[in-house]
Each structure stands twice: as C-alpha cells, then as structure tokens.
Amino acid sequence: MEAAIPTAAQTVPPIERVNRIAVDAMGGDLGPAEVVAAAKLALSEFPDLSPVTLVGDEAIVRKHAAEAGIENHPKLSYFHASEVITMDDKPLVVLKKKKDASTIRAIELVKLGAARAVVSCANTGCLVGASIIKLRTLKGADRAALSAIIPRDGGHFVLIDAGANPEAKPEHLVHNAIMGSHFSRLEFGIEKPRVGLLTIGTEEGKGNALITQTHEALKRLGDLINYAGPVEGFQIFTNGGEHGQAIDVVVCDGFVGNICLKSWESLAKFFTTELKRNLMANPVRKLGALLAKGAFGELRERVKPERYGGAPLLGVKGVVVKAHGSANRQALKNAIFDASEMIKTDINQLIENDIARAQALIENAGEA
Structure with a gap:
C-alpha cells in the first residue's frame, strides 16, 4: 500500500516550513553517510542557513546523524521515505511505481509548502522530470533549464x-x-x-x-x-x-x-x-x-x-539543485548553501518579473 505523505503542517514546524531545504539523503553514489556529513558541514559553517530536512530511510539517516553528533540539531529534521531511485530508473516509471522514493518525497515537500528547496544527487532524468511534473514551471516560462558552473x-x-x-x-x-x-x-x-x-x-x-x-x-x-x-x-x-x-x-x-x-x-x-x-x-x-x-x-x-556544488534546475516553482551523482560532502555542502541563498534572494520572483519584461520588449519591437 502506498505510503501517504503528511500535510505540510504535520511535516515541519509552521514557522520554519517555508524556508526549509529538503535534502535527498539516499540519491548519491557515496550513500547517506556522506549526505549527513554534508548537512553537518553546512549547518556548522553557515549560521544563517535555512533549516534542513533529511529525506530517506529514517532509521538509517538518524543512525548516521547520531554518529555525526547532529541527530538533535535544532535546524535539522527527518522525513521517512522507503524507496530509492537508481541510475537506471526512468522518470515515468518512477512516478508510477516508486512514489515513496526519497527524491519524489523531497519534491513533494516543496509542492506542499513544507519546504522551498530540494537538493539531490539522484538520477538527473528522474529529478528533472519529477520536478517539472510536480512543481510546474514559473509563470511565463514553459520550459526549465539546468545551469552548470564551468571553470574558464x-x-x-x-x-x-x-x-x-x-x-x-x-x-x-x-x-x-x-x-x-x-x-x-x-x-x-x-x-x-x-x-x-x-x-x-x-x-x-x-x-x-x-x-x-x-x-x-x-x-x-x-x-x-x-x-x-x-x-x-x-x-x-x-x-x-x-x-x-x-x-x-x-x-x-x-x-x-x-x-x-x-x-x-x-x-x-x-x-x-x-x-x-x-x-x-x-x-x-x-x-x-x-x-x-x-x-x-x-x-x-x-x-x-x-x-562546484550543484546545477540548479531553473524555471520551476521552487528551488531544485541537482548535485553530481558522485558529489562528496564538500560539494553537497556547497549545493545546500546555494539552495539556501536562492531561497533568500527569491530568485524565482526575479526571473518571473524579467521574463514578463522580456516578452513585452519583444512584442513591442515586433510591432514597431
């Protein structure tokens, strides 16, 4: 029987839920221990970091959190998800048959308003597909795009x-x-x-x-x-x-x-x-x-x-940061920090505003 996701109010404290970051603890190649270590680094290095929810098998995640000494950190909470998306999984199959996967549950927390950002190392196709289908695109944008940072x-x-x-x-x-x-x-x-x-x-x-x-x-x-x-x-x-x-x-x-x-x-x-x-x-x-x-x-x-942390999926209603599948704790720490900063700057509202302005400029130029 499919596990039911609680309402936003049941999931996290009402005061903190809007700015929370849902971190997929099960999607990376290095396992949940590395994700927990990244959360510890982020919480210790960035005092203004948004609260974090680790999404995955709660018993496993809590075990690693206890070993890392952050199980009861005031900015850390947990959300149980019983399934894991593999690198071979296909987006549509996952949405139908792995509804309790940690990646899907993290995205649903954003959809419900229980979080504003997702950070995940999971299969790119599944993360992108599920984010677009469940969160939908921003006003004025009917496509999303991945942005990657490359050295020059x-x-x-x-x-x-x-x-x-x-x-x-x-x-x-x-x-x-x-x-x-x-x-x-x-x-x-x-x-x-x-x-x-x-x-x-x-x-x-x-x-x-x-x-x-x-x-x-x-x-x-x-x-x-x-x-x-x-x-x-x-x-x-x-x-x-x-x-x-x-x-x-x-x-x-x-x-x-x-x-x-x-x-x-x-x-x-x-x-x-x-x-x-x-x-x-x-x-x-x-x-x-x-x-x-x-x-x-x-x-x-x-x-x-x-x-370089992660590649944000821009253009969806919510903040979604795709970290590299083999990302270590330092890279994941940076991805979590980026998600927090994107929440604080309200980047999606800025994008929506400029897309509307761009549309008007292009239409006016065409009429001239």
Missing part, C-alpha cells in the same frame, strides 16, 4: 541549458539567458553578467534558424540582460583576450549543452589522468612532480566537476 581562464561561466530541454524554441533560449544571468549574479556577484549565445560563428546569420531567431530576440531586450552576441566554442574557456571580454553566461539548448558539459568533464578527467601517467614515467619526472605537487593539486581541484 580567470574565473567561471554558467552554462545553460545543460540538459533539461533538448528541443528548445527561441523563447526558451531567451528565458535561459534571463535565468542564467540571475544565477550568475547570485553565484559570482557579477552585477551585469555578459551573456553569449553559443553557435558555430560570430557573423550575422551564422548558425541554424534557432540561433538566428534567438539572436534577434535577445538584441531586442536592451539593458534587461547584458547580451554580448553569438560566441563560438573556443571563446567560452578564455578570459576574453583577442575576442573581447570574458563570457559569464553561455546560452544554448539542452542537447548542445549536455554534450558540452559531458565533453568538458571527460576532457578534464583525461588531462588529469594523462598528466599523472606522464609525470610518473621516470624518476626525473617524479621529482619534478613532487616539487610541483601543490600546483598540480590546485589544478586538479579546479577542474573537478563535483567541486
């Missing part, structure tokens, strides 16, 4: 969409530009993030119909976003150089974005593996590697995908 020379950029919507229309990419700009402001403190539209050439008319139409629409937004124009793949990892200033937000559809993200992750792993193999090839190189150990360690940490 001298900083980072936001890639959006990283895989949520593979078949986009021009209006979806316009919304991606708006959502990515707001996330870049929140994450990096950039007042006017420079937005680039990823394509195969910077000349006017270069690219397919989707790119051409999106480019024309973005030009009509005026100072709503800081649109830098079309950008090519070799520009996004530079700090500008001969091509001008660095790009802070790279806009594309989910098909292109997911290929970019996975290619970068694979390339980062390839270079670190090759570097290690070559440095260990003979005694002289080993000595050089020992002398440069600190520099290589910093490089490895900088290109490690999981160190």
